[in-house]
Amino acid sequence: MADPPDRTSSDSDEEIMRATYRALRDHGYADLTIKRIAEEYGKSTAAVHYHYDTKDDLLVAFLDYVLDQFGETIHEVQTTAPEQRLELLLDKLLVAPEDHHDLLIAMLEMRSQAPYKEAFADRFQQNDEYVQYLLRTVIDHGISEDIFTDVDSEHVARALMTIVDGGRTRAVVLDETETLATARRTADEYVNAVLRADTGGSEDT
Amino acid sequence: MADPPDRTSSDSDEEIMRATYRALRDHGYADLTIKRIAEEYGKSTAAVHYHYDTKDDLLVAFLDYVLDQFGETIHEVQTTAPEQRLELLLDKLLVAPEDHHDLLIAMLEMRSQAPYKEAFADRFQQNDEYVQYLLRTVIDHGISEDIFTDVDSEHVARALMTIVDGGRTRAVVLDETETLATARRTADEYVNAVLRADTGGSEDT
Numbered sequence: 001m002a003d004p005p006d007r008t009s010s011d012s013d014e015e016i017m018r019a020t021y022r023a024l025r026d027h028g029y030a031d032l033t034i035k036r037i038a039e040e041y042g043k044s045t046a047a048v049h050y051h052y053d054t055k056d057d058l059l060v061a062f063l064d065y066v067l068d069q070f071g072e073t074i075h076e077v078q079t080t081a082p083e084q085r086l087e088l089l090l091d092k093l094l095v096a097p098e099d100h101h102d103l104l105i106a107m108l109e110m111r112s113q114a115p116y117k118e119a120f121a122d123r124f125q126q127n128d129e130y131v132q133y134l135l136r137t138v139i140d141h142g143i144s145e146d147i148f149t150d151v152d153s154e155h156v157a158r159a160l161m162t163i164v165d166g167g168r169t170r171a172v173v174l175d176e177t178e179t180l181a182t183a184r185r186t187a188d189e190y191v192n193a194v195l196r197a198d199t200g201g202s203e204d205t
Numbered sequence: 206m207a208d209p210p211d212r213t214s215s216d217s218d219e220e221i222m223r224a225t226y227r228a229l230r231d232h233g234y235a236d237l238t239i240k241r242i243a244e245e246y247g248k249s250t251a252a253v254h255y256h257y258d259t260k261d262d263l264l265v266a267f268l269d270y271v272l273d274q275f276g277e278t279i280h281e282v283q284t285t286a287p288e289q290r291l292e293l294l295l296d297k298l299l300v301a302p303e304d305h306h307d308l309l310i311a312m313l314e315m316r317s318q319a320p321y322k323e324a325f326a327d328r329f330q331q332n333d334e335y336v337q338y339l340l341r342t343v344i345d346h347g348i349s350e351d352i353f354t355d356v357d358s359e360h361v362a363r364a365l366m367t368i369v370d371g372g373r374t375r376a377v378v379l380d381e382t383e384t385l386a387t388a389r390r391t392a393d394e395y396v397n398a399v400l401r402a403d404t405g406g407s408e409d410t
Contacts, residue, residue, distance in 0.1 A: 029317075112313040112314040112316070161375070163371055166369065170366070175326065175330055182363045
């Protein structure tokens, strides 16, 4: 059951993460077991336990993996022009590839466990703070270049994340195909109203 | 274990629903058992099973109960003036009483199970359609009275529900106290921008 000598430990980690993704996709979070992950991995449960003591340890690693991958797709957004950059960030947050629906389901299950599992909560909190930071930065940049209205960028970043999280939750819970597209359109309308108002903004912002 | 003769079946139902609420609040959805509900109910598990065959049957009844109660608080909104009525509806959707946080957690856990449990999915779907209907109706009323801009009320109702669901999800997942207040403010900004625009609205709406 030892890895072949030509494989590094990080190869195994990557394979276990991919196996976890397939097991989550097929069985869901509630029915996920180390046995099912091992089956997808093509090795014994001992081989999985060699890398991760418990299912929760493995799932925390999986959250790190997914959120890292998301961070990488965000790095693909290299435009620095504020309007285009904000559009592209919102696209990344709300335009999911077709096969992502099952991942959205598993992520909502894990998010719902955040109140009980501190390590899950930490990851979601950190990821949210990182994305908020990216949004705030592009908004502040746009304000400093007089492209955007001078708003409370911290609130606007949180408002946009509220729309993003609403779209993602609804994509899982409801029998509606356009939940992410609705959220994307809502984010656009919000950006147009709050950041591109010709006046100095209302007293609310 | 039979109910005292002065109690009707609906008294028992109501008591079991309240016991379920307390059990959910204290143990969470994942650790909820009929035994724990029976303990809160102050009777045997058989007494609970007399009313509900399975835990899922009981939880579906609980969802009906919670969503009915929500419907009743909505009926308290008797104002018909479109602007005020929309404000009050959004208040009901996003201003949670203090002790509601644990219910929000349990509801998100159940929402995350919608892809696996059709009876859960049905309830969430019906409730969402009902609230969307209320929002659409008040928006259409405002449009017909020239108080609101002539927008796609179906989209605006969905956009507002996206903001509501985002606020509720974030209230559970994140260590932020103001998630519902942020969502409420975002909904106001959205309403101001989309429904109270002085022009006929942009091409997007």
